[in-house]
Amino acid sequence: MASQALDVYGFELNLSPEEAQARRACESKQQKRAGKWDSYFKSGKLPPAPKLKKYCREGVPPQYRGWVWEQVSGAARLMHEHMNNYYEAMVHQGEASSPSARQVELDLPRTFPANAWVSSPEGQSALRHVLLAFSVHKPDVGYCQSMNYVAAMLLLCLDLSEERAFWVMVALIDDNGILYHDMYASDLVGTHVEMRSLEELTYKKLPKLYKHLQTTQCEMSIIATDWFLCLFATTLPSETAARVWDALLNEGPKVLFRIALAVLKTNESTLLQQDNVGLLLREVRQAVTHLHDRDKLMKVAFDGIGSMPMARIENYRQVKQEAVEFEMKRRNARKNLDHALITSPEASKTMQVEGISGVADQVRLKYGK
Numbered sequence: 001m002a003s004q005a006l007d008v009y010g011f012e013l014n015l016s017p018e019e020a021q022a023r024r025a026c027e028s029k030q031q032k033r034a035g036k037w038d039s040y041f042k043s044g045k046l047p048p049a050p051k052l053k054k055y056c057r058e059g060v061p062p063q064y065r066g067w068v069w070e071q072v073s074g075a076a077r078l079m080h081e082h083m084n085n086y087y088e089a090m091v092h093q094g095e096a097s098s099p100s101a102r103q104v105e106l107d108l109p110r111t112f113p114a115n116a117w118v119s120s121p122e123g124q125s126a127l128r129h130v131l132l133a134f135s136v137h138k139p140d141v142g143y144c145q146s147m148n149y150v151a152a153m154l155l156l157c158l159d160l161s162e163e164r165a166f167w168v169m170v171a172l173i174d175d176n177g178i179l180y181h182d183m184y185a186s187d188l189v190g191t192h193v194e195m196r197s198l199e200e201l202t203y204k205k206l207p208k209l210y211k212h213l214q215t216t217q218c219e220m221s222i223i224a225t226d227w228f229l230c231l232f233a234t235t236l237p238s239e240t241a242a243r244v245w246d247a248l249l250n251e252g253p254k255v256l257f258r259i260a261l262a263v264l265k266t267n268e269s270t271l272l273q274q275d276n277v278g279l280l281l282r283e284v285r286q287a288v289t290h291l292h293d294r295d296k297l298m299k300v301a302f303d304g305i306g307s308m309p310m311a312r313i314e315n316y317r318q319v320k321q322e323a324v325e326f327e328m329k330r331r332n333a334r335k336n337l338d339h340a341l342i343t344s345p346e347a348s349k350t351m352q353v354e355g356i357s358g359v360a361d362q363v364r365l366k367y368g369k
Contacts, residue, residue, distance in 0.1 A: 008062050009156040009238045010115050015292065022293035023239075026059075029295060034061040037068075046071055056250040057302055059243050059294070066158040072250040073178060075167035087133060087163045094132025100143030104131045111148045117160070118152050126162050127152055133166055138174060144184035146229035147173075153233040157242055168249070178252055180317065183229065189324055194228050194253075195221040196320040197313060198260055205261055205305060209268050218277045223284055224260055232259065235285070240294040247298070254310050255301075262301035263288055 005013050005020065015023065036055060041064050046052050052072070060068045070076040079086075094101070108127055112118040118127065130151045135143045150172070154165035172178050182190030199220040203210040213220070226234055231248065232241045248255040264271070267287045274280045291297055 007237070007239050009242070010117050011112075011238045012114065013237060013292075016290075019290060019292045022296070026239075026293065026295050030059055030061060033058055034063070037061055037064045041067060053250065056246045057298060059298075060246045062157070062242075065242065065246070066161070066164060069158065069168055069245070069249050070164060073168050073171040075164070075171040078170055078174075079163075079167045087166050090133035090137050090166075091129045091162075094129075094134075094136045098132045098135045098142075100135040101132060103145070104128060104135070104143055104148070107145060107148045111152050115152075115156070117156070123152075123155070123160075126155055126160065126165075129162050130155065130166050130169065134169055134173075137166075137170065141173065141184050144186075144188075144229075146226070147184060149230045149233045153231075153238070153241065153245075156238070157245070171249075178249065180253055187328060188229075189321075189328065191225060191228055192221070192324045193317055193320045194256075195219075195224060196324065197316040198224055198228075198257055200316045200320070201257055201261060201308070201313075202264065205308075206264055206268060209264060209271060212272050213280075216275065216277055216280060218280050222277065222281065227260055227263075228256055231256070232288075235288045237289070237292050240291050240297060243294040243298060252310065254308060254313055257313060258301040258305055258308065259297070261305050262297055263291070265304060266297070266300055 005015055005023070007013055033055070037060070040047055046068070047055055056068070056072065070079075083089075098104070105128070108124050109119070111127060115123075117123045127148065131143055131148060134147070134151070135141075147169075151165060151169055154168050155162070158164040158168065170177070173184060175181075180190045180194055182188075183194065184190070199210070202213070202220065232244050235241075236244065244255065244259050263284070267283065270283050270287070271280055274283055
């Protein structure tokens with residue numbers, strides 16, 4: 001019989017006996033590791049780089065997570081580089097004039113509705129402030145659906161502090177931030193690039209599964225878009241997601257690729273037995289929902305995937321970026337063509353007389369190459 005538990009971030013979980021045991025084992029190790037962080041926290045200095053990477057991969061104790069995340073992500077530095085009360089100024093400006101206000105308001109009640117604090121008036125207000133502040137801080141991005149989950153998770157992990165959550169969000173998404181650029185652009189071009197890069201890594205690291213996904217016509221974007229946009233916050237149990245973020249904020253986006261590959265590798269045998277997209281998605285979603293053994297997941301991600309230098313990912317990104325941009329230009333040209341056919345009697349007449357090439361010539365003259 002499943003036992004109910006409330007995790008450290010206020011999410012109610014229904015755990016099988018095996019899952020409850022795995023979670024207890026992870027908590028026990030976490031408590032032992034806390035002693036390693038005590039002296040560093042008291043001194044206000046992080047461990048040396050090699051030790052810091054090891055400690056973050058092993059997991060930051062929840063009581064030190066806020067301090068560590070602010071330091072390793074660069075959020076603390078960013079905050080000090082801006083004027084005092086910058087966050088409050090952005091909240092005021094966002095409430096007064098953010099073009100994203102309506103969409104933010106629609107998404108607030110949809111964000112972790114089962115979490116008591118997030119769904120409370122206090123939580124909704126804090127989430128609104130962070131999202132509106134960010135939307136005017138970086139107006140070229142504004143607000144993109146999925147950022148609401150990232151912001152909510154930051155609030156829960158950073159002692160419900162709006163300002164701290166805002167600055168870590170800035171460190172993630174801002175220019176030269178941790179995540180790949182344009183991940184949250186209106187056309188999600190950066191996310192498309194990451195999905196194709198992940199697909200390439202799956203081909204290299206899990207060739208049998210890659211071939212099976214191709215055979216069943218299951219695109220990586222169907223499986224993993226939410227993983228990357230929400231940084232696993234909506235798919236993994238919250239304590240496991242926070243553990244992923246410990247490494248992500250310290251080491252960067254290669255951690256997302258390692259975690260994605262670890263999930264796929266751990267469930268590869270089951271996925272290979274599914275003969276259509278629907279069944280594949282069902283198995284993947286069920287698997288990530290029950291990943292309470294965060295120690296096991298991180299071990300597979302960092303010890304079971306093999307070498308994956310960031311330079312290789314950057315090479316994949318460069319090639320995929322060009323391909324995505326080309327496809328988007330072609331798609332926009334098609335939209336322009338359709339628009340011309342609808343709105344231009346001359347184009348419609350040309351279509352009848354000269355065919356598609358004649359219309360294309362007219363579109364090029366009107367809209368440019």
